[in-house]
Each structure stands twice: as structure tokens, then as C-alpha cells.
Amino acid sequence: MDKDIFQNIIALIDDLSEKQRDLVRKALDGGDDLERLISIIENPLATKRECFYCKSENVKKWGVSHGLQRFRCFDCGKTFNALTGSPLARLRKKNRWMEMALALREGLSVRKTSTQCEVSVSTAFRWRHRFLKAAAADKPVKLDGIAEADETYILESFKGQRKLPRPARKRGGKAKKRGLSREQIPVLIVRDRNGVVIDAVLRDQSKDSIKSVLSGKLCKDNILCIDGGKALWGFVNEENIPFKLIPPGKHVHEKNPIFHIQNVNGYHQRLKSWLARFHGVSTKYLANYLGWRRIYEKPKAILTQTAWIQVAMGIPNQQLMRT
Ligand SMILES: [Zn+2]
Numbered sequence: 001m002d003k004d005i006f007q008n009i010i011a012l013i014d015d016l017s018e019k020q021r022d023l024v025r026k027a028l029d030g031g032d033d034l035e036r037l038i039s040i041i042e043n044p045l046a047t048k049r050e051c052f053y054c055k056s057e058n059v060k061k062w063g064v065s066h067g068l069q070r071f072r073c074f075d076c077g078k079t080f081n082a083l084t085g086s087p088l089a090r091l092r093k094k095n096r097w098m099e100m101a102l103a104l105r106e107g108l109s110v111r112k113t114s115t116q117c118e119v120s121v122s123t124a125f126r127w128r129h130r131f132l133k134a135a136a137a138d139k140p141v142k143l144d145g146i147a148e149a150d151e152t153y154i155l156e157s158f159k160g161q162r163k164l165p166r167p168a169r170k171r172g173g174k175a176k177k178r179g180l181s182r183e184q185i186p187v188l189i190v191r192d193r194n195g196v197v198i199d200a201v202l203r204d205q206s207k208d209s210i211k212s213v214l215s216g217k218l219c220k221d222n223i224l225c226i227d228g229g230k231a232l233w234g235f236v237n238e239e240n241i242p243f244k245l246i247p248p249g250k251h252v253h254e255k256n257p258i259f260h261i262q263n264v265n266g267y268h269q270r271l272k273s274w275l276a277r278f279h280g281v282s283t284k285y286l287a288n289y290l291g292w293r294r295i296y297e298k299p300k301a302i303l304t305q306t307a308w309i310q311v312a313m314g315i316p317n318q319q320l321m322r323t
Helices: 003-013 018-028 033-047 094-106 110-117 121-137 207-214 230-238 262-278 283-296 305-313 318-322
Strands: 059-065 068-073 146-155 184-192 197-201 223-226 243-245
Touching: 033 068, 033 094, 033 305, 094 110, 094 121, 094 305, 110 121, 121 283, 121 305, 146 230, 146 262, 184 207, 184 262, 184 283, 197 207, 197 283, 207 230, 223 230, 230 243, 262 283
Parallel strands: 146 223, 223 243
Antiparallel strands: 059 068, 146 184, 184 197
16 A cells, blocks of 8 residues: 555544444454445445335335344335345345355355355355346446457356256366357457456347347447457448458457457456356356456456445446446
């Protein structure tokens, strides 16, 4: 930390109230996880208290349940708490959630997550996907300036499903056929030069499936660098998005090297080598892993446990969206 900022912090200690001093002590000791968690979870309702169902502000405190303040709406009569409607609603063992946030921040395997959070492996797995659900869905609404788009393919896995549509492969495994086949799931990554990423598991390799992901997110002010695959090419033409074709296998535009798809290809590589640690991810959950990676790429300094809890609750985090 910058020396001047540190000196300022020391100078500010004099002005702390006794309660604030206690909170600082707790934060320095690692704090009381549950207390920290509850204050993160309840912060949005503390700032703006309105009914989850009808948005009325005519709400009153209505007891405490599972550690969370409950509210009752006097317009629609329903009760709710800060987690109502979020993927984390009704998950138990809140005192372990800060550890779960840490496990996501560090990208831990399910087994290591289970150890870190002191929960069973099956709970760790269930938590992972509850915590990632909102992250997977919360995609940037637009990309700025030059952007790069390219598809990659992830080996299909039926891990976690009881009835396999084909005989099991050993851990991770290899596709039976080389190259593209039905075992390879197409994944689209589009990334602008600010590092903002849109990812998606594609239904198929058609122009329409690209359109369902990107329509409205790019405009005439963008220049999309693509490698000439049929689906992307069809999309930019139909939507009149300015584009630059990067020759296959070249990664860089021949006349103007500012146009390239090196960033997005680098992203593909990082994604794939990172996925390897999970020994084959189930296709059903692939979108969650894409969301996890998208957030995992943010600078660690802003990707705190607090930020992860907010992401899991589906609270938009301005800092995370910008960087
Ligand atoms: Zn209401």
C-alpha cells in the first residue's frame, strides 16, 4: 500500500467510535465471518427498503429468521428477506459462505472447496452452482470499440448425470473423433479491448445462435475482428456490424495489425487450461464455468470475498462490470 494512504489510515483511527474500533479489530482478526456476511447481504435492503414482490416501500421489520431480518409488505402482505429471489435463498450454513466466496476467488476444485468450507463434497458442488448462477447470467450489455470474436469447442461431458447417453469416458478423456463432432460444445467468446467479455454456450454453429447471444450488444461504432467462420460472418453481415476478417490461422490482419484476435484466442487458452483442473465439466453447467472464468479474470484486488457474495446474489457490481 502507498505510504501516504497508510499514514492517512493511522491518522483516521483517532476519530473512530468505540463500535467502529471493534469492527476494525474484527476485520484485522479475520473478523466474524457470519457478521460480515449478514452485513454484506443486508446492505442493499438497508440502503433501499422496498418489497421484493411489489416494490412498495410500505414495509416493516417482521422478525428474524435464519439470521436474516425478515420484512412484511403492508401492500401485498408478503414477507421476504434480503435473499428472497436470489440463487442463495434458503441455502444453509451461512457461517461458511465467506469461505465459499474465497474458494471461488481462488478457483478451487470441488474437493478443496469441501475441505475449506467444512461441508460435504456434494454440498460444495451444489453451492458452487448456486453461487455461480447469477454470475453466469449477468453478462455485459455492450462492448466498446474494437472487439474480437471467436468460437472454441469444449469437450462434452455428462459428469454428474446418472444416465449416460453414451459409455463413460475416463476422467476428462478425449473425444472419439478428432476435430469437430457432436461431442464438442461450441462456445463463443467476444472480448473488447477494455477486457469486457461476453461468453455463451452456443446451441449450434449457426448464424442464428450467434445472433441470439450478440444481437443488440454491438453496433456501427464497433469493429468486430473475426476469422471468417460462416456463422460469425453471416451475423456481422446481417446486422451491419463493421468487421475485419483475420485470415484463418493468422490471428492478425495482414494490413493493419491493430486488428487481431489474439486476445480472444489467449482467453480461449486460459479458459481451457483452467477447466482442466475440474477434470471435465458437465455440459449442463458449462455456462456457470464460463461466468466463473469471466469473473476470475478480474484483478484480484477488486475481486474480494464481498464482491463474490454480491455477484452470487446477483447484485450488479459497477467496478466488476467496468474492468
Ligand atoms: Zn409487496
